[in-house]
């Protein structure tokens with residue numbers, strides 16, 4: 090059995106490596122020559138704990154190799170990005186290009202799977218494309234969609250143990266794809282059709298976005314009502330059937346803040362709640378900026394001098410070094426640019442340096458600043474003690490005092 094993975098990013102590379110631990114031969118394809126060279130030398134170009142050791146193992150075993158071009162295989166996996174074009178419209182041109190790149194290699198009995206997050210109908214579109222170019226393969230190859238659900242940082246465990254949803258363009262395709270994934274997935278493999286599998290991925294991340302928006306909306310209401318939102322949510326969650334998430338600075342990363350648009354751009358009239366949740370979560374960062382600016386103004390009026398400000402955390406969620414689409418970074422950028430204060434200390438304990446922010450160590454910033462703004466709930470911040478001599482804006486629940 091030989092498998093070919095197109096796209097060696099945050100999902101494609103780990104999946105190819107883990108599959109190579111269980112099957113004879115895997116070729117991982119990427120258009121970036123640096124990625125291919127690095128990977129073949131046993132170096133990981135992404136950050137994922139434990140993955141580099143696994144990469145070296147499968148290279149030594151002879152079951153994994155990276156390449157710039159696809160090769161004749163028994164199964165092909167499309168794991169490339171689906172970015173936006175225009176106003177949050179999904180752009181499936183990478184999926185299409187990756188599909189075109191494997192079409193010449195396809196033969197009777199092969200399996201073709203899309204893993205990339207995709208708008209509903211993409212798998213059927215790619216099936217049409219394949220059969221347009223290779224009509225003799227109609228009914229003779231197996232085509233399915235199988236989204237990933239792993240949490241970055243815990244990929245080795247989740248890739249193997251999470252349940253997966255697998256949807257073929259027909260029953261035989263679903264079964265063939267299930268058979269492949271069963272070689273390295275211990276979680277249950279749930280069979281469905283391609284459109285449901287595509288929608289399932291979008292639904293999972295939209296559901297979380299909507300739930301976080303509810304928590305963020307409560308934070309706006311509680312600020313007006315003079316109620317501690319953290320205490321409110323803790324108490325409401327004592328109800329046996331209520332489970333409210335936590336408010337924060339907004340929603341970041343490359344998944345939850347992105348995938349809902351795949352629904353809203355295709356079904357605008359039917360997705361009012363999902364669209365509103367996106368707006369609320371985006372607005373949360375602006376609301377935080379306003380509150381910081383107001384606190385600076387009030388300090389100046391009360392003390393007759395401008396305050397120094399500490400901005401604690403840039404990553405999009407706690408205890409990681411990933412700043413992609415981070416609302417904390419967006420807030421810090423805006424405050425550094427517009428707040429006319431003598432000193433701003435930017436703190437991100439998970440990275441050594443940053444090209445636009447001068448970073449300060451956690452305790453130094455906490456000691457020196459008049460106003461301390463908690464943006465991301467990193468562990469070193471959670472270890473700090475409350476200080477009555479500071480103005481603390483706690484947007485991510487470090488002390489949960491206001």
Ligand code: SAJ
Pocket residue numbers: 237238239240241293294297301334335336337338339340341342343344345405406407
């Ligand atoms: N957040 C809150 N409040 C909360 C929980 C999270 O504001 O109570 C914020 C975080 O601070 C962060 C954002 O939400 O900015 C997203 O973080 P996350 O940990 O919820 O999710 P991701 O983006 O790291 O990974 C998600 C996961 N999806 C779900 O939990 C439904 C993961 O399983 C998916 O594989 C991944 O998206 C993906 O690739 O789609």
